[in-house]
Amino acid sequence: MKKLLASTALILSLALPAGAQDYTPDPAAKAGGSITVTYKDDVATLDPAIGYDWQNWSMIKSLFDGLMDYVPGTTVLRPGLAESYEISEDGLTFTFKLRAGVKFHNGREMTAEDVKYSLDRVTNPATQSPGAGFFGSIAGFDKAGDGGLSGVEVVDPLTVKITLSRPDATFLHVMALNFASVVPKEAVDAAAGDFGKMPVGTGAFKLAEWTLGQKLVFEKNADYWRAGVPYLDSVVFEVGQEPIVALLRLQNGEVDVPGDGIPPAKFTEVMADPAQASRVVEGGQLHTGYITLNVTIPPLDKPEVRKAINMAINKDRITQIINGRAKPATQPLPPSMPGYTEGYAGYAFDVEGAKKLLADAGLADGFETDLYVMNTDPNPRIAQAIQQDLAAIGVKANIQSLAQANVIEAGGAGTAPMIWSGGMAWIADFPDPSNFYGPILGCAGAGPGGWNWSKYCNAALDEKATAADSLADPTKAADRMAMWSEVYQAVMEDAPWVPVFNEQRYTMKSERMGGEDALYVDPVSIPVNYDYVFVK
Amino acid sequence: MATYLIRRLLQSALILLGVSFITFFLLFVLPADPVRQIAGRSATAETVENIRQQLGLDQPFIVQYGRYLAGLLQGDMGRSYLQKTEVAELIASRMPATLLLMAGAIGCELVLGLAMGIAAALWRGRMADHVLMMTSFVTVSAPQFVVSLLMLYVFAVQLGWFPIGGYGTFAHLVLPAVTLGILGSGWYARMMRSSMIDVLRADFIRTARAKGLTRARVVLGHALPNAILPIIAMIGIDIGIFMGGIVVVESVFGWPGIGQLAWQAIQRIDIPIIMGVTLVSALAIVIGNLLADVIAPFIDPRITLR
Numbered sequence: 134m135k136k137l138l139a140s141t142a143l144i145l146s147l148a149l150p151a152g153a154q155d156y157t158p159d160p161a162a163k164a165g166g167s168i169t170v171t172y173k174d175d176v177a178t179l180d181p182a183i184g185y186d187w188q189n190w191s192m193i194k195s196l197f198d199g200l201m202d203y204v205p206g207t208t209v210l211r212p213g214l215a216e217s218y219e220i221s222e223d224g225l226t227f228t229f230k231l232r233a234g235v236k237f238h239n240g241r242e243m244t245a246e247d248v249k250y251s252l253d254r255v256t257n258p259a260t261q262s263p264g265a266g267f268f269g270s271i272a273g274f275d276k277a278g279d280g281g282l283s284g285v286e287v288v289d290p291l292t293v294k295i296t297l298s299r300p301d302a303t304f305l306h307v308m309a310l311n312f313a314s315v316v317p318k319e320a321v322d323a324a325a326g327d328f329g330k331m332p333v334g335t336g337a338f339k340l341a342e343w344t345l346g347q348k349l350v351f352e353k354n355a356d357y358w359r360a361g362v363p364y365l366d367s368v369v370f371e372v373g374q375e376p377i378v379a380l381l382r383l384q385n386g387e388v389d390v391p392g393d394g395i396p397p398a399k400f401t402e403v404m405a406d407p408a409q410a411s412r413v414v415e416g417g418q419l420h421t422g423y424i425t426l427n428v429t430i431p432p433l434d435k436p437e438v439r440k441a442i443n444m445a446i447n448k449d450r451i452t453q454i455i456n457g458r459a460k461p462a463t464q465p466l467p468p469s470m471p472g473y474t475e476g477y478a479g480y481a482f483d484v485e486g487a488k489k490l491l492a493d494a495g496l497a498d499g500f501e502t503d504l505y506v507m508n509t510d511p512n513p514r515i516a517q518a519i520q521q522d523l524a525a526i527g528v529k530a531n532i533q534s535l536a537q538a539n540v541i542e543a544g545g546a547g548t549a550p551m552i553w554s555g556g557m558a559w560i561a562d563f564p565d566p567s568n569f570y571g572p573i574l575g576c577a578g579a580g581p582g583g584w585n586w587s588k589y590c591n592a593a594l595d596e597k598a599t600a601a602d603s604l605a606d607p608t609k610a611a612d613r614m615a616m617w618s619e620v621y622q623a624v625m626e627d628a629p630w631v632p633v634f635n636e637q638r639y640t641m642k643s644e645r646m647g648g649e650d651a652l653y654v655d656p657v658s659i660p661v662n663y664d665y666v667f668v669k
Numbered sequence: 670m671a672t673y674l675i676r677r678l679l680q681s682a683l684i685l686l687g688v689s690f691i692t693f694f695l696l697f698v699l700p701a702d703p704v705r706q707i708a709g710r711s712a713t714a715e716t717v718e719n720i721r722q723q724l725g726l727d728q729p730f731i732v733q734y735g736r737y738l739a740g741l742l743q744g745d746m747g748r749s750y751l752q753k754t755e756v757a758e759l760i761a762s763r764m765p766a767t768l769l770l771m772a773g774a775i776g777c778e779l780v781l782g783l784a785m786g787i788a789a790a791l792w793r794g795r796m797a798d799h800v801l802m803m804t805s806f807v808t809v810s811a812p813q814f815v816v817s818l819l820m821l822y823v824f825a826v827q828l829g830w831f832p833i834g835g836y837g838t839f840a841h842l843v844l845p846a847v848t849l850g851i852l853g854s855g856w857y858a859r860m861m862r863s864s865m866i867d868v869l870r871a872d873f874i875r876t877a878r879a880k881g882l883t884r885a886r887v888v889l890g891h892a893l894p895n896a897i898l899p900i901i902a903m904i905g906i907d908i909g910i911f912m913g914g915i916v917v918v919e920s921v922f923g924w925p926g927i928g929q930l931a932w933q934a935i936q937r938i939d940i941p942i943i944m945g946v947t948l949v950s951a952l953a954i955v956i957g958n959l960l961a962d963v964i965a966p967f968i969d970p971r972i973t974l975r
Contacts, residue, residue: 178752345754373919381825381833538706559710
């Protein structure tokens with residue numbers, strides 16, 4: 134295998150330990166004003182231990198803080214509630230020094246006890262947190278429950294020591310996840326199961342009003358510990374609004390950000406109108422759309438067949454189907470992810486080559502298989518394009534267009550030979566290459582119900598992945614990214630996926646919204662970073 | 670009358686029990702796992718199993734259904750899987766919006782439908798009749814989504830007479846209510862027409878005419894009260910249709926009713942909400958039908974309830 138450089142990785146990972154790199158506020162930014170954001174669906178919950186959809190993710194980010202955070206508009210870690218941190222030689226002990234004088238929305242000062250309580254709470258099985266597994270490397274995780282995590286220790290009111298049971302190079306990212314947000318015990322207890330409706334955090338905004346099924350109002354936290362932000366006095370979230378209606382209202386000046394984006398059917402129209410197109414911000418996101426090839430179902434168990442399918446797919450044409458809102462992909466990782474292999478060509482579109490590979494595998498006459506797809510536009514149309522591409526090499530794919538939950542079920546059960554991931558594709562939880570491996574390509578996700586729909590399990594690669602994530606020493610970050618780059622190139626050799634495209638993000642905003650473009654395509658806060666945008 | 674009511678109430682309870690069983694069973698056999706939806710994609714196998722156990726979803730069907738029923742009898746509809754909020758609270762917070770829209774829409778339907786039906790009956794066989802019946806045919810067949818968007822685009826976006834969706838004031842109510850009114854008026858128009866034609870042929874109308882009453886008095890004073898009878902029963906059934914069909918209009922106009930709630934819950938397999946909304950809708954249908962039957966004898970003394 135060719136050695137290729139993991140270029141972006143180097144720059145990003147070297148920035149990590151510095152901690153000094155931070156955000157330079159926009160000199161034009163001014164305080165005040167209120168914006169309106171719309172969504173189609175209700176906001177599920179604002180409890181940071183529970184909330185896990187892309188809608189409440191950024192809302193929770195604005196209400197709560199964790200020990201770590203990201204520089205706005207980037208994937209670069211910066212300290213949050215922790216003022217500084219130290220990592221022991223062996224990479225097993227993280228000592229976080231907390232900021233003094235940080236207040237919860239209820240007025241009480243945040244202390245190390247709150248950090249411990251919050252981590253105990255999210256890992257306690259009774260909390261039913263979907264993110265509990267992220268904390269698996271903390272010592273005592275297996276016995277988390279009434280006693281709490283033995284690995285989290287309060288040294289003094291402003292110092293927390295966290296001991297890991299195994300080195301975990303992603304741990305600082307884990308501490309920046311919403312699941313690691315610091316919450317006050319008394320508010321959780323007082324809410325009696327409804328903390329998701331009555332959130333209390335340390336964040337830039339506090340929840341002022343919530344009319345179920347209609348709207349939420351976030352109000353500026355005047356005591357916010359980061360000086361100068363947020364700029365906005367309030368953010369109003371109106372729910373129950375169809376994306377197409379939200380667009381009409383934006384054009385009418387009633388809405389500032391349509392949270393669900395530009396409806397696919399209106400995309401060409403919006404981009405063709407210079408006035409509207411100028412209000413659209415385009416950016417990358419940590420997303421890859423792919424076709425999974427189930428390696429346990431013949432004839433997809435043969436690597437040549439999977440490679441042939443990789444070569445048969447015309448990714449440019451599929452990108453055109455979604456009006457060019459994506460870039461063709463060569464590998465599982467998206468380009469903006471550290472560890473992405475610059476210059477790796479993947480499998481080029483080559484119908485003749487694909488036919489030859491199939492013939493070599495003894496399938497010159499092709500075969501018949503099923504392609505599962507989620508039944509909302511544009512996914513069935515993409516599936517048809519895939520079907521045609523496969524037909525060109527003699528493979529007859531029957532499209533099974535189902536509701537999302539049913540496709541996920543078939544994928545988890547391992548009964549689907551091929552799945553187009555659209556609508557369910559992987560978007561990273563945190564900007565680290567390990568997050569694209571474990572659950573979707575590693576052995577851990579290959580079991581029944583797992584999200585590794587290819588059921589691909591390569592023990593040697595799993596070992597290598599573990600070895601990479603054991604390089605917790607920040608100075609070895611470049612080595613670690615190089616290892617991950619090799620892992621993904623090896624995955625492509627086995628070809629359990631056809632990486633098809635990396636979706637671009639298009640956020641629309643009203644005329645009066647200010648702040649640099651990066652805030653509107655923030656890789657962590659979708660659709661916008663509420664703390665840093667402002668009204669002109 | 671009393672025995673009739675008791676029998677009907679018992680029947681209603683049985684119907685609701687049946688609805689709850691069938692819905693629960695369908696959700697149980699659905700080839701999709703609610704725990705997967707709650708746990709999300711990054712959850713480890715342990716997390717998934719933990720959530721399954723905590724929610725009792727690892728139990729056999731009969732246990733799960735029994736537990737749900739036991740809770741229901743104590744007035745506990747459970748908590749939403751994803752929102753973690755009491756289902757009763759979620760439904761209660763959305764019920765006023767749905768009831769308001771329903772009242773507004775049925776009002777529009779009746780005004781439009783009855784006027785069309787009466788006019789068509791009086792001009793039976795003439796051009797006006799054909800046009801009206803054609804119109805009613807078109808409105809009942811028109812796709813809700815398209816008509817809703819069209820109404821919104823013309824009257825809210827282009828003309829700016831009404832707000833672009835939302836809830837709160839009378840102005841917000843007009844467009845969704847009128848849209849539903851137009852779409853549903855066709856049924857009433859056709860029903861009213863045939864009912865009116867029957868009544869106009871009756872002996873007592875001839876008598877009224879023979880007495881020398883004006884045409885208006887005959888139609889409004891004698892024919893209408895009799896012709897409207899089947900319409901009353903229709904309203905009861907209409908309430909049921911509304912409960913199921915309000916989803917699209919609520920979505921387009923951003924109306925925070927229970928149709929919207931149900932639609933979101935179905936997409937996320939949030940079983941407690943789906944059950945709750947289904948049962949409340951079923952209850953509304955049962956009550957609607959019951960009311961239609963109970964009111965009938967007061968309007969038409971020939972009907973007795975036994």
